[in-house]
Amino acid sequence: MDKKTLDPMLAHTLIQSVATASVEKISSPFVVSRLHSNHIEPHSGENKTITIEDLPAGHHRWDIPESASLTLTFLLNHPHSVTIDLYLTGPHAHVDVAGLVLTDTGTPTLTINQYHLAPDTTSKVLIKGILAGATRAQLRGLVTITDAAIRSTASHYHKVLLLDPSARCTAIPSFAVHHHQVRCNHGAAVGKLAIDQLAYLQSRGIPEPHARHLMTLGFAQEVTERATPEQQAIWHEKIALLTKGA
Amino acid sequence: MNRGLTRDVVIAISETKQEPAWMMEFRLQGLELFEKLPMPTFGPDLSELKFDDLLYYLNPVDRAVSSWDQVPSEIKTTFEQLGVPQAERQYLAGVGAQYESEIVYKRLHEQWASKGVVFADISDGLKDYPELFRRYFGTVIQSSEHKFSALNSAVWSGGSFVYVPPGVHVDMPLQAYFRMNTDRLGQFERTLIIADEGASVHYVEGCSAPVYSAASLHSAVVEVVALANATVRYTTIQNWAPNVYNLVTKRAIAMRNATVAWVDGNFGSKVTMKYPGIVLKEPGAKAEIISIARAHEGQIQDAGGKVIHLAPHTSSTIISKSISARTGSAIYRGLLKVAPGAHDVVSRVRCDALMLDSTCHADAYPTVDIANESVDVGHEASVNCLDEVQLFYVMSRGLSATAAQTMIVTGFIAPLVDALPMEYAVEINRLIAAEMEGSIG
Amino acid sequence: MYTDYVNKMGNMEHNLQISNITVSVAGKQIITDLSLTVPPGAIVGLMGPNGSGKTSLAYALAGHPRYTIDAGKCSVAGTDITQLPPDQRARAGLLLTFQHPPEVPGVSIRTFFHEAYRALYGTTPWIIIERRLRNSFTFVGLPESFVERKLHEGFSGGEKKRLEAAQLLFFKPQCAIVDELDAGLDVDALIWMRKLFDACRVENPNFSALVITHAPEVMERLQPDHLYIMRAGKIHAQGGPPLLAQVKSAGYEAVL
Numbered sequence: 001m002d003k004k005t006l007d008p009m010l011a012h013t014l015i016q017s018v019a020t021a022s023v024e025k026i027s028s029p030f031v032v033s034r035l036h037s038n039h040i041e042p043h044s045g046e047n048k049t050i051t052i053e054d055l056p057a058g059h060h061r062w063d064i065p066e067s068a069s070l071t072l073t074f075l076l077n078h079p080h081s082v083t084i085d086l087y088l089t090g091p092h093a094h095v096d097v098a099g100l101v102l103t104d105t106g107t108p109t110l111t112i113n114q115y116h117l118a119p120d121t122t123s124k125v126l127i128k129g130i131l132a133g134a135t136r137a138q139l140r141g142l143v144t145i146t147d148a149a150i151r152s153t154a155s156h157y158h159k160v161l162l163l164d165p166s167a168r169c170t171a172i173p174s175f176a177v178h179h180h181q182v183r184c185n186h187g188a189a190v191g192k193l194a195i196d197q198l199a200y201l202q203s204r205g206i207p208e209p210h211a212r213h214l215m216t217l218g219f220a221q222e223v224t225e226r227a228t229p230e231q232q233a234i235w236h237e238k239i240a241l242l243t244k245g246a
Numbered sequence: 247m248n249r250g251l252t253r254d255v256v257i258a259i260s261e262t263k264q265e266p267a268w269m270m271e272f273r274l275q276g277l278e279l280f281e282k283l284p285m286p287t288f289g290p291d292l293s294e295l296k297f298d299d300l301l302y303y304l305n306p307v308d309r310a311v312s313s314w315d316q317v318p319s320e321i322k323t324t325f326e327q328l329g330v331p332q333a334e335r336q337y338l339a340g341v342g343a344q345y346e347s348e349i350v351y352k353r354l355h356e357q358w359a360s361k362g363v364v365f366a367d368i369s370d371g372l373k374d375y376p377e378l379f380r381r382y383f384g385t386v387i388q389s390s391e392h393k394f395s396a397l398n399s400a401v402w403s404g405g406s407f408v409y410v411p412p413g414v415h416v417d418m419p420l421q422a423y424f425r426m427n428t429d430r431l432g433q434f435e436r437t438l439i440i441a442d443e444g445a446s447v448h449y450v451e452g453c454s455a456p457v458y459s460a461a462s463l464h465s466a467v468v469e470v471v472a473l474a475n476a477t478v479r480y481t482t483i484q485n486w487a488p489n490v491y492n493l494v495t496k497r498a499i500a501m502r503n504a505t506v507a508w509v510d511g512n513f514g515s516k517v518t519m520k521y522p523g524i525v526l527k528e529p530g531a532k533a534e535i536i537s538i539a540r541a542h543e544g545q546i547q548d549a550g551g552k553v554i555h556l557a558p559h560t561s562s563t564i565i566s567k568s569i570s571a572r573t574g575s576a577i578y579r580g581l582l583k584v585a586p587g588a589h590d591v592v593s594r595v596r597c598d599a600l601m602l603d604s605t606c607h608a609d610a611y612p613t614v615d616i617a618n619e620s621v622d623v624g625h626e627a628s629v630n631c632l633d634e635v636q637l638f639y640v641m642s643r644g645l646s647a648t649a650a651q652t653m654i655v656t657g658f659i660a661p662l663v664d665a666l667p668m669e670y671a672v673e674i675n676r677l678i679a680a681e682m683e684g685s686i687g
Numbered sequence: 688m689y690t691d692y693v694n695k696m697g698n699m700e701h702n703l704q705i706s707n708i709t710v711s712v713a714g715k716q717i718i719t720d721l722s723l724t725v726p727p728g729a730i731v732g733l734m735g736p737n738g739s740g741k742t743s744l745a746y747a748l749a750g751h752p753r754y755t756i757d758a759g760k761c762s763v764a765g766t767d768i769t770q771l772p773p774d775q776r777a778r779a780g781l782l783l784t785f786q787h788p789p790e791v792p793g794v795s796i797r798t799f800f801h802e803a804y805r806a807l808y809g810t811t812p813w814i815i816i817e818r819r820l821r822n823s824f825t826f827v828g829l830p831e832s833f834v835e836r837k838l839h840e841g842f843s844g845g846e847k848k849r850l851e852a853a854q855l856l857f858f859k860p861q862c863a864i865v866d867e868l869d870a871g872l873d874v875d876a877l878i879w880m881r882k883l884f885d886a887c888r889v890e891n892p893n894f895s896a897l898v899i900t901h902a903p904e905v906m907e908r909l910q911p912d913h914l915y916i917m918r919a920g921k922i923h924a925q926g927g928p929p930l931l932a933q934v935k936s937a938g939y940e941a942v943l
Contacts, residue, residue: 147604162619168586171614177629180601184629186610192619634752635789641773642749642783643803643858650774653802657793657837 042068044090049073051227053234055099059083066090066118072097073226075235079106079135085113088121088149097125098223100235104133104164104242111140114156116149116182123153128223129160130216131167132242143175143184150181158188161219163212163242193219213243250298253277256400259302263369263403266376276389276399283393289579290517290546295491300463302401302434358416363447364409365420368436371407378409382440386469386497386525394493398467402436405466410445410476419481419667422451435466441476441504450667452483452511463491464515470498472506474528479507483670485514485677488543497523497552503530509665512539512547513677521579523552526560526588533562538662538674540681541574541606550580550597550612555588564595567659571602571681578610582625589620597627600658602651652682700765702727702780702862702895703748708759708769710740710747710920717743718920720759725862727893730884732906732931734899735917736939741899742786744917745866749783750776764861778807780861784851784868791838796850799838800857807858823856826886827879852883855896863887863896869905881909903935918943 041062042048049071057080064070064087076082076099086095101110114123123143131137141156158171171188193215201211216239217224224232256277260270285292358365364375372379389399410416441447464486472478478498486492492515498506508522524533535551547570553562568576578597599608610627632654640650656663656678663671703725710718718740725731735741747754748761750773760769766779791799797820804816821831827849839847848868855863868880880898887894900906906914914931916924916939924930924942933941 150604158614160616162616162621165619167619168617169614170616171625172612173625173627174609174611175627175629176607176609177599177601178607180604180606180631182629182631185627187624187626188612188614189624190614190616191622633789636791638749638751638773639785639789640791640794640799640803642777643799643854644774644777644807645803646774646806647772649802649806653794653799654791657791660793660795660837 041065042070044068047071051231053227053231054078055082057082059085061085061087062095063087063089064093064095064121067092069094070096071226072099073223074099075238076101076108076110077103077238079103079108081109081111083111083113085115086123086125087115087117088123088152089117090121091118092120093118094122095124097123098226099125099127100220100223101127101129101131101137101139102238102242103131103135103137104167105135107136107138109138109140111142112156113141114143114154116143116145116152116154118148119150119152121149121152123155125156126222127158128220129158129169130163130220130239130242131160131169132163134164134166136168137170139169139171139173139188141173141186143173143177143186145175145177145179145182145184147178150179152179153183155184156186159219160188160190161216162190162192163216209244213240216243249300251277251280251300251302251397251401255302259401259403265369265372268380269372272384272389273400273402276396276401279389279396280393280400283390283396285393286519289519289548289577290575292491292493292517295463361414361416362411363414363416364407366407368402368405368407368438371409371438375407375409378440379407379438382469382471383438384469386471386499387467387495391495394465395467395495398434398436398465398495402434402467405435405437405468406439406449406451407437408439408447408449410441410447412442413444414442415445416447419448419450422449433464435464437466437468439468439470439478439480441470441472441478443473444475445473446477448479448481448667450481450483450670452485462489463493465491465493466495468494468496470496470506472498472500472504472531474502474504476501477505479509480522481509481511481666481670483511483513483666483674484518486518487514488516488545490515492518492520494518494520496520497525498533499525499527500531500533502528504528505532505534507534508536508551509662510535510537510549510551511662511666511670511674512537512549515545515547517546517548519548521550521552521581523554523581524562525554525556526562527556529557529559531557531560533560535562535564535566536662536665537564537566538659539566539568539576540678541568541570541576542572542681544573546575546577548575548577548579550578551595552581553583553593554581555584555591555593558587558589558591560588561592563593564597565662566595566597567662568597568599568608569602569655569658569678570599570606570608573605573607575607575609577608578612578627580612581615582612582623583615584618584621584623586617589618591618591621591623593621593623595625595627598658599627599629600655601629601631602655648682652679655682700727701725701762702729702764702893703864703897704760704762705748706760708747708761709757710743710754711757712743712754716757716920718747721917721920721922722759723897723915723922725895725897726912727895728888729895729912730909731895731897732900732909732911732914733897733917734901734903734906734914734934734939735923737901738919739917740920741901741917742866743920745783745864745899748776748864749773749781774806777803777858777860781864782855782858782860782862783864784855784866786866786868786870788839788847788851790840790842792840794838795834796836796838797834800834800854803858819857823853826856826883827853829853852880855883856886859887859891861891861893861895863894865896865898867900868898869900869902878908903931906931907935916942 039062044065045067047069052074055074055076112125139158143154143156156173160169169190173186173188175184177184198211224235256273260273387395389396470478500506506524512518533553537549539547539549541547551564566578570576582593582595584591597610601608608629612625614625637650663674701724705723707720707722756769763779763781768776768779800820801816829849915922
């Protein structure tokens with residue numbers, strides 16, 4: 001295994017990239033390709049937690065082997081295309097992803113694919129989007145459960161808060177399930193800040209912009225609470241830029 | 247009888263029906279589009295469909311099977327299991343003459359006529375109500391939308407024309423087989439339903455007993471127009487025989503404060519592609535789509551629903567439940583779209599798939615496309631197998647494994663079956679019970 | 688069919704006879720060499736600290752798919768149920784009230800009760816079953832309208848307990864296994880449980896129950912005829928009222 005020097009694109013991340021070879025022929029039509037993963041992955045039996053403060057554009061992939069687990073938290077703060085592929089290649093592999101998408105411009109596209117290739121695997125993906133300005137975001141997800149993945153559980157949820165009238169979102173959570181003894185759930189919810197809650201905060205003396213900011217922080221909390229306090233502070237500032245109300 | 251689709255075939259259809267010039271022109275345009283448009287880029291494999299081999303216009307006489315002996319035995323067994331009366335079996339199998347209860351239907355027709363309700367064969371609609379027909383025909387679904395809407399535009403034959411005058415409420419459901427003509431096993435049915443302001447009607451078609459057809463492609467188009475404050479409910483129970491490709495385009499336009507509901511039961515056919523759609527065009531409009539699919543033995547049920555919110559203060563719900571077993575595939579494909587001007591929209595989509603064994607398949611491909619921030623929109627889907635604790639609990643009270651599974655599966659689709667008229671509800675439950683017997687054997 | 692058993696009454700076989708059973712779940716052995724007897728007409732208590740295997744025993748007896756009886760034998764009213772599927776154990780006369788009954792969506796209570804009754808007792812006029820159903824609901828304090836609801840769907844904890852209790856009366860089991868029916872209920876509910884058993888015995892004098900709980904106060908109110916104490920998958924002690932008094936005053940450690 002080679003230790004590559006830090007790629008400038010990954011300068012903000014806290015991890016170093018490691019080459020890996022993880023190729024298995026799984027029952028068709030799912031063949032794990034020879035693409036190298038570009039991130040540190042947990043070893044068999046290991047639990048790994050990774051927080052990426054600013055997920056770079058492009059293709060990301062993690063392979064999670066037998067009895068390993070990966071807890072991934074990230075912030076996506078640019079209007080470019082990002083794809084994350086998660087391969088659960090060995091029995092009892094687990095992955096838990098929480099991501100925050102913050103944009104106010106452009107057409108950010110986030111695609112997360114979960115592939116269950118082995119039995120007793122679990123995956124959980126929660127993406128919270130906070131969209132402002134005239135951004136047009138696309139959130140895509142595909143959960144694939146092969147016929148080898150008996151007793152697996154997968155979930156994939158998109159929850160999106162639209163802060164401005166011209167913000168738009170297209171959410172496409174999908175699944176393709178080839179084994180019946182599994183539990184698979186997905187969902188997408190889109191909305192704006194609840195008027196009655198905003199009114200309540202204002203009635204307690206909080207000016208509207210700040211009330212919007214507080215509620216937005218509350219919305220993002222499920223993701224931000226997984227980061228360290230320092231990281232959270234940075235993320236809150238970025239949210240404030242969108243809500244303009246800190 | 248010529249196979250394959252040519253200009254001559256289309257002209258012959260139009261001439262046989264003695265249609266006005268504009269309709270023949272419409273058909274010919276449809277043909278041109280059909281030849282140009284590509285096959286769909288999504289969905290099940292349709293490569294076995296050989297357009298040149300199909301018959302595009304069957305006379306009722308040609309269409310029907312000439313004797314009861316020719317009807318496949320699985321069809322006969324299902325009739326047995328469902329308790330379909332003997333006379334009805336022959337009729338449904340396309341054998342023999344028209345259904346015997348003409349007298350009953352005649353009386354119903356008189357009742358409706360006295361209120362100004364029109365319920366006729368679609369070709370009669372064109373003939374007898376030309377202005378009304380022309381005003382709405384082809385406005386909900388354009389020929390150019392896709393290959394199969396174009397095909398239907400070219401060769402449509404048979405179907406219903408319904409018009410309900412303002413303020414009239416048709417209390418009893420209009421059943422497709424009340425149309426009193428033998429053009430019932432239509433491959434390319436075209437239906438147009440218009441509910442005028444404040445009117446309400448429930449239209450029901452199909453049946454749970456398997457319908458045998460010599461034709462292997464059924465490509466229907468259904469257009470519904472619900473004007474202000476009108477309510478239209480359209481229920482379809484489909485159980486085409488396993489040789490049939492069932493590709494249907496159904497869409498409704500709902501105007502101010504109108505409500506449209508599609509209730510869709512897909513039990514048969516080899517491949518079904520059907521995504522009933524509702525366009526909520528004016529404020530206050532409401533959409534409801536309820537879909538049940540059962541996929542077994544190599545069937546592909548690719549179904550779902552589409553709702554497009556064009557106006558503010560509109561709401562929609564889509565509920566889809568599918569059961570797949572024995573190599574069947576159930577796929578949900580849906581669209582929930584909110585246009586930029588559509589604020590204060592509420593929508594809920596819920597799809598649940600039940601997979602009964604390891605050979606079957608369930609997929610879901612929803613798209614939630616939101617262009618207005620002032621919305622409350624949620625989509626949820628799940629895939630599960632039969633819960634073993636539920637099975638254990640029910641069995642521990644004395645029910646056998648088959649009975650317990652049947653009970654749970656029936657419970658799974660219960661919310662939808664409750665939305666059906668009673669006779670259908672009973673039939674669907676019997677169909678599921680027969681299915682479960684077959685599964686466990 | 689269960690009615691056949693009723694005709695055999697007078698033959699003093701035990702309602703529940705467990706002989707040296709070993710039970711495992713997910714490959715792990717959780718109950719070892721356990722024996723227990725519930726004679727006709729008796730209320731027998733089964734107590735033990737949390738995690739002792741009481742509910743596992745109940746599940747194994749009722750035929751839960753994840754639990755296997757690897758050795759030994761169980762019989763209900765003379766029928767060997769050791770390898771039978773759950774529905775046949777019910778037909779032998781066994782009924783388990785679940786501590787956490789699952790929700791069964793879309794299945795109406797009325798449909799469930801009627802079909803199960805007919806599965807156990809054969810064709811019976813609808814009105815007879817319906818009347819039985821309503822009486823059992825009234826007894827446990829559930830409104831009659833509940834028959835329209837779906838099986839345990841959206842039920843509160845108390846409502847779930849009551850529906851389980853109603854089944855004790857409705858299904859006429861020979862031997863009921865009552866798993867922590869008291870949990871979450873107040874002491875008054877225990878009087879109610881005693882009354883429930885008495886009502887079952889009115890219809891069937893040989894009715895017996897194996898009552899599982901971990902709270903000594905509950906057992907004391909119930910006044911069982913015999914008591915078993917379980918720990919780590921084994922029976923560690925058994926006896927009459929003095930044993931119960933001991934547990935109540937000095938805790939499990941005193942007897943284990």
